[in-house]
Amino acid sequence: MSVEIFKYNKPFELESGKQLNELEIGFNTYGTLNKNADNVVWVCHALTANSDVFDWWKGLFGAGSYFNPDEYFVVCANILGSPYGTVNPLSINPVTGQPYYLSFPEFTVRDIVKAHSLLAEYLGIKDINILIGGSLGGQQAVEWAISEPAKIKNLIIIASNAKHSPWGIAFNESQRLAISADRTFYSNTPDGGSKGLKAARSIALLSYRNYKTYGITQQEDDDHITGNHKAASYQNYQGEKLVNRYNAYSYWYLSKCMDSHNVGRNRHGVEKALSLIKARTLVIGIKSDVLFPIEEQQYLFRHIPKSALAELDSFYGHDGFLIETEALTNIITSFFKTDVKGKIIELQRTA
Ligand SMILES: CC(=O)SCCNC(=O)CCNC(=O)[C@H](O)C(C)(C)COP(=O)(O)OP(=O)(O)OC[C@H]1O[C@@H](n2cnc3c(N)ncnc32)[C@H](O)[C@@H]1OP(=O)(O)O
Numbered sequence: 001m002s003v004e005i006f007k008y009n010k011p012f013e014l015e016s017g018k019q020l021n022e023l024e025i026g027f028n029t030y031g032t033l034n035k036n037a038d039n040v041v042w043v044c045h046a047l048t049a050n051s052d053v054f055d056w057w058k059g060l061f062g063a064g065s066y067f068n069p070d071e072y073f074v075v076c077a078n079i080l081g082s083p084y085g086t087v088n089p090l091s092i093n094p095v096t097g098q099p100y101y102l103s104f105p106e107f108t109v110r111d112i113v114k115a116h117s118l119l120a121e122y123l124g125i126k127d128i129n130i131l132i133g134g135s136l137g138g139q140q141a142v143e144w145a146i147s148e149p150a151k152i153k154n155l156i157i158i159a160s161n162a163k164h165s166p167w168g169i170a171f172n173e174s175q176r177l178a179i180s181a182d183r184t185f186y187s188n189t190p191d192g193g194s195k196g197l198k199a200a201r202s203i204a205l206l207s208y209r210n211y212k213t214y215g216i217t218q219q220e221d222d223d224h225i226t227g228n229h230k231a232a233s234y235q236n237y238q239g240e241k242l243v244n245r246y247n248a249y250s251y252w253y254l255s256k257c258m259d260s261h262n263v264g265r266n267r268h269g270v271e272k273a274l275s276l277i278k279a280r281t282l283v284i285g286i287k288s289d290v291l292f293p294i295e296e297q298q299y300l301f302r303h304i305p306k307s308a309l310a311e312l313d314s315f316y317g318h319d320g321f322l323i324e325t326e327a328l329t330n331i332i333t334s335f336f337k338t339d340v341k342g343k344i345i346e347l348q349r350t351a
């Protein structure tokens with residue numbers, strides 16, 4: 001499915017007070033907006049994904065899945081700073097005629113939401129029936145539900161939080177240290193910082209999975225002492241896989257954006273901000289998630305007025321939100337079948 005581009009030809013003011021002179025957003029839509037305009041499902045994607053949600057969230061999205069194009073008008077937009085159609089550090093700065101690289105302005109989760117709200121307006125979307133996102137996507141979703149409470153009818157937040165934790169920021173900073181230790185990062189070339197990015201992804205994976213995941217998927221049959229350990233080869237492979245489809249500059253800025261996440265900023269605190277949410281909300285946590293531990297979803301559940309919590313027992317850790325599509329389908333189906341506030345659904349892993 002090809003990416004469409006929305007161009008906003010006015011300067012786009014960022015939360016920092018800085019601005020982007022031009023805003024372009026890559027997005028995908030699937031299905032059609034119905035007569036009552038009440039079938040919109042908006043997906044907020046996570047760190048390195050893109051707007052083709054039918055590709056990366058198969059099993060939950062697509063023909064025959066829960067979110068299918070016969071029933072829903074699904075929209076997914078590429079986030080600010082990401083290189084899949086939206087303005088990002090490798091884009092040309094109209095003022096200089098050169099790519100931004102490290103002169104790209106820092107931006108926040110609120111800026112992503114503000115940009116996507118402009119896209120929603122352009123698409124003629126007044127109400128979002130279901131707003132859904134995991135991880136950094138969940139951070140956008142909760143932020144949007146607070147900034148435009150009347151617009152969001154139902155909210156699904158998966159493996160995410162209300163304010164990025166010191167632990168999460170420490171992981172992100174460690175990844176930025178890896179990127180900046182690669183001096184080519186400062187060369188301002190499209191592949192600058194590639195070795196650093198590879199190391200950064202390797203660090204990040206440790207937070208996306210966990211001890212048990214590695215113990216099973218990367219267990220070795222033989223007894224060799226050094227050299228080509230399976231887990232080492234996996235880290236290298238995954239690092240290179242990201243380098244082949246991404247760039248260090250987008251990664252750097254998006255990790256800073258994630259650190260900025262704090263729904264309470266200038267809103268009299270996190271609890272007050274969460275209390276503003278009007279959407280009927282489903283919070284899903286993954287018990288084995290070490291990056292966004294279950295306590296963070298329990299906290300969201302406690303402070304979002306009309307909310308339910310599901311705790312998923314997955315083998316995959318944080319990345320379970322992308323992988324456990326069958327379990328997510330079951331949880332979401334039960335949520336929309338029940339009106340009981342606070343019902344906690346406990347599910348075992350299915351994959
Ligand atoms: C333009 C684009 O392509 S955008 C792609 C979309 N990306 C996104 O949406 C980002 C979000 N997605 C993700 O983060 C991931 O895809 C996930 C979490 C959903 C799944 O992760 P995966 O990498 O597919 O799964 P997993 O961790 O099991 O790794 C499997 C891969 O590692 C390889 N692998 C496994 N063990 C080893 C090892 N010991 N040594 C080397 N390679 C290994 C497998 O061969 C497989 O390779 P493949 O991806 O080329 O098929």
Ligand SMILES: N[C@@H](CCO)C(=O)O
Binds near residue numbers: 049
């Ligand atoms: N694996 C996810 C990040 C974890 O939220 C991604 O690459 O987008």
